[in-house]
Amino acid sequence: MNFDTTIGEENISTLHVEGKILGNATDTFRKEMEMQLQTGYDKLVVDLTNVPLIDSSALGAIVTTLKSCQESGGKLVLLNPQKAVQEVLEVTHLATVIEIYDTEESARDAFM
Amino acid sequence: MAETILVVDDDLDILELLKMNLEPEGYNVRTASDGDSAVQSACTDPPDLILLDVMMPHKNGFQVIEELKDIEETKSVPVILVTARGQTEDKVRGLDTGADDYITKPFDLREVTARVEAVLGRTRPIKYINPLMRAMGEGFSEKGLEQLAGHLQAAAAIQKKLLPEQAPSIDGFDIATLLQSSTSVSGDFYDFIPLSETQIGIVLGDVKGNGIPAALLMVMIRTALRLLCHEEDTPALILKRINDLVARDTEADLFATMIYGILDTETSTFTYSNGGHCYPLRWNTARNIDVLKTGGMLIGAFEEATFTTGTCLLAPGDILVFYTDGITETEAGDDPGSDENHGVSENSEQSDVYPDAIPTDTFYGGDRLAVCLSKNAALSASALCEAVVNDLALFSGSTQTPDDRALIVIKRDV
Numbered sequence A: 001m002n003f004d005t006t007i008g009e010e011n012i013s014t015l016h017v018e019g020k021i022l023g024n025a026t027d028t029f030r031k032e033m034e035m036q037l038q039t040g041y042d043k044l045v046v047d048l049t050n051v052p053l054i055d056s057s058a059l060g061a062i063v064t065t066l067k068s069c070q071e072s073g074g075k076l077v078l079l080n081p082q083k084a085v086q087e088v089l090e091v092t093h094l095a096t097v098i099e100i101y102d103t104e105e106s107a108r109d110a111f112m
Numbered sequence B: 001m002a003e004t005i006l007v008v009d010d011d012l013d014i015l016e017l018l019k020m021n022l023e024p025e026g027y028n029v030r031t032a033s034d035g036d037s038a039v040q041s042a043c044t045d046p047p048d049l050i051l052l053d054v055m056m057p058h059k060n061g062f063q064v065i066e067e068l069k070d071i072e073e074t075k076s077v078p079v080i081l082v083t084a085r086g087q088t089e090d091k092v093r094g095l096d097t098g099a100d101d102y103i104t105k106p107f108d109l110r111e112v113t114a115r116v117e118a119v120l121g122r123t124r125p126i127k128y129i130n131p132l133m134r135a136m137g138e139g140f141s142e143k144g145l146e147q148l149a150g151h152l153q154a155a156a157a158i159q160k161k162l163l164p165e166q167a168p169s170i171d172g173f174d175i176a177t178l179l180q181s182s183t184s185v186s187g188d189f190y191d192f193i194p195l196s197e198t199q200i201g202i203v204l205g206d207v208k209g210n211g212i213p214a215a216l217l218m219v220m221i222r223t224a225l226r227l228l229c230h231e232e233d234t235p236a237l238i239l240k241r242i243n244d245l246v247a248r249d250t251e252a253d254l255f256a257t258m259i260y261g262i263l264d265t266e267t268s269t270f271t272y273s274n275g276g277h278c279y280p281l282r283w284n285t286a287r288n289i290d291v292l293k294t295g296g297m298l299i300g301a302f303e304e305a306t307f308t309t310g311t312c313l314l315a316p317g318d319i320l321v322f323y324t325d326g327i328t329e330t331e332a333g334d335d336p337g338s339d340e341n342h343g344v345s346e347n348s349e350q351s352d353v354y355p356d357a358i359p360t361d362t363f364y365g366g367d368r369l370a371v372c373l374s375k376n377a378a379l380s381a382s383a384l385c386e387a388v389v390n391d392l393a394l395f396s397g398s399t400q401t402p403d404d405r406a407l408i409v410i411k412r413d414v
Helices: A024-038 A056-071 A083-091 A104-109 B012-025 B035-044 B061-070 B088-097 B109-139 B142-149 B152-162 B211-228 B235-249 B365-375 B381-396
Strands: A002-007 A013-018 A043-050 A075-079 A099-101 B004-008 B028-032 B049-053 B079-084 B101-105 B173-180 B188-194 B199-207 B256-264 B269-275 B281-283 B289-291 B310-313 B319-323 B405-412
Touching: A002 A024, A013 A024, A013 A104, A024 A043, A024 A056, A043 A056, A043 A104, A056 A075, A075 A104, A099 A104, B004 B012, B004 B035, B012 B028, B012 B109, B028 B035, B035 B049, B035 B061, B049 B061, B049 B109, B061 B079, B061 B088, B079 B088, B079 B109, B088 B101, B101 B109, B173 B188, B173 B381, B188 B211, B188 B405, B199 B211, B199 B319, B199 B405, B211 B235, B211 B256, B235 B256, B235 B269, B281 B365, B289 B365, B319 B365, B365 B381, B381 B405
Parallel strands: A013 A043, A043 A075, A075 A099, B004 B028, B004 B049, B049 B079, B079 B101
Antiparallel strands: A002 A013, B173 B405, B188 B199, B199 B256, B256 B269, B269 B310, B281 B289, B281 B319, B319 B405
């Protein structure tokens, strides 16, 4: 798994992840999101376009970060999850509490 | 283990009477004839309940309660006060001081038993869950983790004991289970809980997160379910209660997914709710596979989560299957044994089973599980479990289990 983070307009931070988020990669993923929050960026777009699969720990990291963002008045949205990830979000009903967008533009608009 | 009641009264005849009345109900009864020895007895070995007379010389019942509430070991032991008839002030003062209930003298022995059972029924869940919650709280600190690490082995042993070794035998149904653990402590669990002559509660779940907190969460959920499911509530309400309990007291990244349902052998129905767990599959003799999607949010992350109850009718020969994602997320080996019947029949109304399934060329997936089920539907429940294990080995090219796997197969007799 690789990722890079870009800070855009309105201090919206976009985390582009590439590869499966499994095992040890989950820790790295969690820490990166935590760091964004700690440095004051609580408007997060997590780009899952290039993520074929995530494990339950990664799901837990998303839930924790989502709640932290909400507590500080921000938000976490997901961008373009692929089939397998989308299915996990639906089965767990997380799709009902997390905003999911198809394009980077609509994801960013969610914060306006 | 029998619960212990400490009975305190300065009238030895009443002590004897209460002892004779409560012991046949299955309680251990200890007695004390004054306030001081009552406090001493309660501290030395805290009972499950204290039946306490108010009017005693030297130290009265109120003073005893006040002392007990100040002592760590005894402060959460429930107390029923025994007061003289008509002493309303006593009742109020008693409840203010921290008594859980009161009985007036002269009492009806049946009322004593009923009140004892009611108070124990209320406090029993708290008593079991409190130590678990305290342990989990510490589990999140470095020091706590160190302390608990030594108990990991013991936790694994306890977990194994908690899982039923055999599926229950029920008239008219053939039930089999499978559990394969990848590590010493398993996140997957299942349980069967007899509810009445014709009803059995069935749960299959998967605790997410790692290590000791996750293991404790499993024990806590299983215990909470055992205590809650005897009430005549819907599966959705029971999942809601467990969700609220876990969500309130644990970190958001510690959660579980689980299915809880009631199999009714009289009506041949399965009434269930699903907390974010892999959808159960039902195979019917018309060779269709239904995916049962009723349910709600995963358990333990959101306090505001809601759940829905669904019911499915099992006709003779129908098969119901629950499984954990360790099965569907099994990764393909180099030669994932090709299957010409792959995919569900296009003539079937249910041809869109798992429309968004994990691609079966990479992961085993619900789709392939459904096919395996259809092909082996004539087998017994335990042979079906075995068929799934064999198919997984064929698919992954390995008999190793990288993740925990659990499976329950319920087949109605033809």
